[in-house]
Amino acid sequence: MARPVVKKEFSLSDRVYLIEIIKGLGLTWKHFLFNFRACFRPGPHTVPTCWQYPEDLREIAPIFRGAHMLLLDEKGREKCVGCGMCARACPAKCITVKRGKVQEGEEGKYAGKTYCAEFKIDMLRCIFCGFCEEACPKGAIVLGQEYELAEYTPEKCLYDKARLLANYEKAKSEGKLKPARKPVPVEAPPPKAAPKSKPKAAAKKVKEKEGTKQA
Amino acid sequence: MEGWGIIIIKIVFIWTWTLLIATLMTWIERRGAGLIQDRLGPNRAGPFGIFQPLADGIKLFTKEDIVPEKAHKILFALGPILFALPAFSAYAVVPFGDKIVLGGKEIILQVADVSVGFLYIVAIGSMSVYGIVLGGWGSNNKYSILGGLRSTAQLISYEVPWGLALLAAVLLYGTFSLRDMAFAQQGVFLGFLPNWGIFKQPLGFILFMVAAYAEANRVPFDLPEAESEIVAGYHTEYGSMRLGLYLFGEYVNIYTLSALIVTLYFGAWNLPYVDMSKFLGPVAYGLASFLVFFLKVAFFLWLFVWVRWTVPRFRYDQVMGLGWKSLIPLALINLFITALFVQFTA
Ligand code: SF4
Ligand code: SF4
Numbered sequence: 001m002a003r004p005v006v007k008k009e010f011s012l013s014d015r016v017y018l019i020e021i022i023k024g025l026g027l028t029w030k031h032f033l034f035n036f037r038a039c040f041r042p043g044p045h046t047v048p049t050c051w052q053y054p055e056d057l058r059e060i061a062p063i064f065r066g067a068h069m070l071l072l073d074e075k076g077r078e079k080c081v082g083c084g085m086c087a088r089a090c091p092a093k094c095i096t097v098k099r100g101k102v103q104e105g106e107e108g109k110y111a112g113k114t115y116c117a118e119f120k121i122d123m124l125r126c127i128f129c130g131f132c133e134e135a136c137p138k139g140a141i142v143l144g145q146e147y148e149l150a151e152y153t154p155e156k157c158l159y160d161k162a163r164l165l166a167n168y169e170k171a172k173s174e175g176k177l178k179p180a181r182k183p184v185p186v187e188a189p190p191p192k193a194a195p196k197s198k199p200k201a202a203a204k205k206v207k208e209k210e211g212t213k214q215a
Numbered sequence: 216m217e218g219w220g221i222i223i224i225k226i227v228f229i230w231t232w233t234l235l236i237a238t239l240m241t242w243i244e245r246r247g248a249g250l251i252q253d254r255l256g257p258n259r260a261g262p263f264g265i266f267q268p269l270a271d272g273i274k275l276f277t278k279e280d281i282v283p284e285k286a287h288k289i290l291f292a293l294g295p296i297l298f299a300l301p302a303f304s305a306y307a308v309v310p311f312g313d314k315i316v317l318g319g320k321e322i323i324l325q326v327a328d329v330s331v332g333f334l335y336i337v338a339i340g341s342m343s344v345y346g347i348v349l350g351g352w353g354s355n356n357k358y359s360i361l362g363g364l365r366s367t368a369q370l371i372s373y374e375v376p377w378g379l380a381l382l383a384a385v386l387l388y389g390t391f392s393l394r395d396m397a398f399a400q401q402g403v404f405l406g407f408l409p410n411w412g413i414f415k416q417p418l419g420f421i422l423f424m425v426a427a428y429a430e431a432n433r434v435p436f437d438l439p440e441a442e443s444e445i446v447a448g449y450h451t452e453y454g455s456m457r458l459g460l461y462l463f464g465e466y467v468n469i470y471t472l473s474a475l476i477v478t479l480y481f482g483a484w485n486l487p488y489v490d491m492s493k494f495l496g497p498v499a500y501g502l503a504s505f506l507v508f509f510l511k512v513a514f515f516l517w518l519f520v521w522v523r524w525t526v527p528r529f530r531y532d533q534v535m536g537l538g539w540k541s542l543i544p545l546a547l548i549n550l551f552i553t554a555l556f557v558q559f560t561a
Binding site: 027031032039047049052 | 247249250251252253254255258263421521522524526
C-alpha cells in the first residue's frame with residue numbers, strides 16, 4: 001500500500017528558518033559539550049563512540065576469527081594428523097599441509113599416528129572464514145583473537161608450523177583460548193510423507209486425506 | 216601621524232597574528248567538527264593535537280606541485296594569490312583594539328585609520344571572487360568552472376544585501392571610519408542596554424551575518440565547493456601549497472568578517488556598562504581592549520565553525536531565492552527605517 005504524500009504546511013517560524021537554526025545549534029552544542037568534557041576525563045576510552053586504537057583496544061569476542069593456531073592436547077601433543085581436510089575446505093586455497101608418519105619413540109609428541117610435517121598458511125590470502133576450523137576432524141586448527149597481523153614483508157605473512165604453535169602458546173599464556181564448541185543439536189529427519197519442498201497447501205491436503213482415512 | 220617604524224611593527228604584528236589565527240582555526244574547525252559529530256578529531260600531534268596545522272603545513276609545502284596539462288598556466292598560478300591577497304589586505308582598516316600609550320606616544324591599534332575604511336572593505340571584499348573564478352577557469356575542469364560560476368553568482372547576489380546592511384550602519388553612526396564607529400558604541404542605549412549596534416540594528420545584524428556567511432563561502436552557502444555535487448568546486452585541480460593558500464585565505468576571510476561584525480554590531484572593544492579606560496593604566500588599557508576585542512571575535516570565529524556542522528547546505532535555487540527575494544527587500548526596509556530613525560532623532 002502506497003501512502004499518499006502529505007505536504008506539510010510550514011508555519012511562519014519554520015519558514016523564517018532562523019529559529020530552527022538556533023534550535024539546531026543548541027543540539028550540536030549539547031553534543032560538543034558532552035564530548036568536550038569527555039576529552040578531559042582520565043583514561044583511554046572517554047568518548048563513547050571512539051576507540052583510540054593503539055592505547056585503547058576493543059574487547060574481542062572469544063569466538064572472534066583472527067590469526068590461526070595449531071592446538072596441543074592436554075598431554076602436550078600436537079593434535080593435527082596432517083589429513084589435509086583444512087586445505088581442501090579452504091576457499092582461498094591458502095593452506096599447505098604435508099603429512100608425515102610418526103616414527104617410533106615420537107608418540108609423546110604427536111596425538112595421532114600421522115602428523116603434519118609441514119603446515120603453512122598464507123595469511124595474505126586468508127579471508128578468515130573459519131572453514132578450516134570447521135573442517136578439521138581433530139579440532140586441531142583454531143582461529144584466535146589476534147588481529148594485529150601487519151608485517152613489513154610478505155614473507156613474514158606466510159605462517160609456518162612453528163609460528164602457528166607459538167600462537168597457541170601465546171594465547172594459552174594470555175588466557176585467550178577459544179571455548180570448546182557446543183555440540184550442534186541434530187534434528188531428526190522429517191517424515192517422508194510430507195516432503196519439505198511441497199507447497200503448504202498441498203501438504204495440508206495430504207494431511208486432511210490422512211485424517212479422513214483414519215476417521 | 217605615527218612614525219614609519221610603528222606602522223611597520225603594526226603591519227608585521229597583525230600579519231603574523233592573522234596567520235596564527237587562521238592556522239589555529241584549521242585545527243579548531245576539525246576538532247570542533249569531530250566533537251560535534253561524536254568523534255575526536257586530530258588529537259595526535261602535540262597536546263590535544265595542537266601542532267596538527269604545523270604538520271599539515273609541512274605536508275602541503277613538501278607535496279608535489281601538479282599543474283594540469285591543459286590548464287591555463289598563468290591563471291592557474293594567479294588564482295590562489297588573487298584569493299589570498301585581498302583576504303590579507305582587508306584587515307588593514309579593521310581595528311584590533313583601542314590604543315596604547317607608550318612613552319607619551321599614542322599608538323592606535325589599527326594599521327590604518329582610513330576615513331573611508333568602510334568603502335575599502337567593500338571593494339577589497341568583492342576582489343576575492345576573482346581568485347575563485349580565475350582559478351576555476353584556469354583549471355580547465357568542468358567542476359572547477361561550475362564552482363567558479365556559482366561563486367560569481369552567489370557573491371554578486373549577496374554583495375547587495377551585505378552592502379545595504381553596511382549602509383544602514385553607516386547612516387546610524389554617521390561615519391565611514393570603522394574606528395569612529397567603535398567610538399560611537401560607547402555608553403548605554405535607552406538607559407539600560409549597552410550602546411551596541413546589534414540593539415539599534417537587529418535586522419541589519421542578521422542580514423549582515425547571513426551575507427557574511429555567503430561571502431566567506433561557508434556552509435550553508437558553500438556552493439562553490441560543494442563536495443557532494445562538484446567534487447571540490449573551484450579548487451578541484453589544486454594541490455600542495457596552492458590549495459593551502461585557498462584554504463588559508465578562507466580562514467583569513469572568516470577572521471576579517473568576524474572582526475567586522477564585532478566592530479559594527481558588538482561594540483568593538485567596549486565592554487557593556489564598564490569604561491575600562493577609567494581605571495586601567497594606558498598600557499594595560501591597550502592590552503585589555505585588544506583582549507576584549509579578540510574574545511568577541513573568537514566567539515564569532517567559533518560560530519562560523521559551529522554553524523558549519525549544524526546547518527545543511529542550501530540548494531542552488533534556494534540560495535539565489537533567499538538572496539534576491541528575502542534579503543534584499545529586507546535590507547531595503549532596514550535601510551528605510553534607519554533613515555527615518557536618523558532623520559527624526561537628529
Ligand atoms: S580461515 Fe578460511 S581462508 Fe583462512 S585458512 Fe581457514 S579456510 Fe582458508
Ligand atoms: S589441521 Fe585438522 S584438518 Fe588440517 S591437516 Fe591437521 S588434522 Fe587435518
